[in-house]
Amino acid sequence: MTDQEGRNNEGPTSRLLRNEKSDSCFRVNHYPPCPDHWEVAASGRNLIGFGEHTDPQIISVLQSNNTSGLEICLKNGSWVTIPPDQSSFFIIVGDSLQVLTNGRFKSVKHRVLADHTKSRVSMIFFGGPPLDESITPIPSLMEEGEESHYKEFTWFEYKKSAYKSRLADYRLGLFEKTPAQ
Template sequence: MRALDKLGSTIFEMLAHGLGLPNDFFAKNFEEKEATMIRINRYPPCPLPEKCLGLGSHSDPHTLTILLQDHVGGLQVLKNDNHWVGIRPVPNSFVINIGDTLEAWTNGRLKSVVHRAVVNREKRRLSVAYFISPSSSTTIDCPPQLVDPNTNPRKYKPFTWADFRKELLIQKRVVGKTALNRYLMN
């Protein structure tokens, strides 16, 4: 987990640099590990995979997800044209998902992706997801450098990670970006 934290910190520094922000803009908010978690998903073979999902469509509410897929695969992302596309597993690599909080923090410059997990007819599947989130008191508010009133107006109201988690708990089922949409401006 320490290695995944280090990888996450490096990714946050690279993203901040690429957005023209101080390198520690994101990373400094992740010193407490209260909301960081790891989840191992086991999907048994399913004789009717077209009738069953392993995990329904959603976006990750966390800031960043580091995902390890096994060789079977099953991760699908929703494209803008509402078609699902499979993400082919690449041995010895991770899939990095931008989470909803990072989308809000960057005023939509980085987008969280709606995705799902499908099951396989013949093979068992495993995936390991490491979800990185800031400390509860961190305010998710895009910096002024990422807002332009004419071309890129502010899209989200500021919120804390604790408030966002409460919104997630209110929902019975996360579908798409429903929690994040509650913070849209107008």
């Protein structure tokens, strides 16, 4: 997929993101320091700045200041801190890209912890398709005879479903052909 899209700007995901009706957006997040919560840190618990979730879009591109806080969840359920680096971008696979690749790429569950002494600022681009776009596996990525793991749906249908769910819910489960275990 990357090689194909690198040669031109007409690859399947580029087409969705570059479309003038794309549902992409840019957001700046500010997580102020929480100095009154030393007792939380002293107890070994985490102070959540933004709860665990996956991004529903195709892809998210994140850059932050040098304050830590971003964590990703591994398959075994443990959380790993992503070291802050204000000169780098962090790419997050979204739920829609998981469907477009028929599960080859997995959306990444992540969260943000609040710092007790420093503000965290992040800028994030959420790359979303047009609202009426069907979200189905990209045919060129499918093996001969391979079945889609997901029911066909539009980006609007997925957003509507996501807004009705809780942040930490596994939202793709409603669209899987075989329910998640």
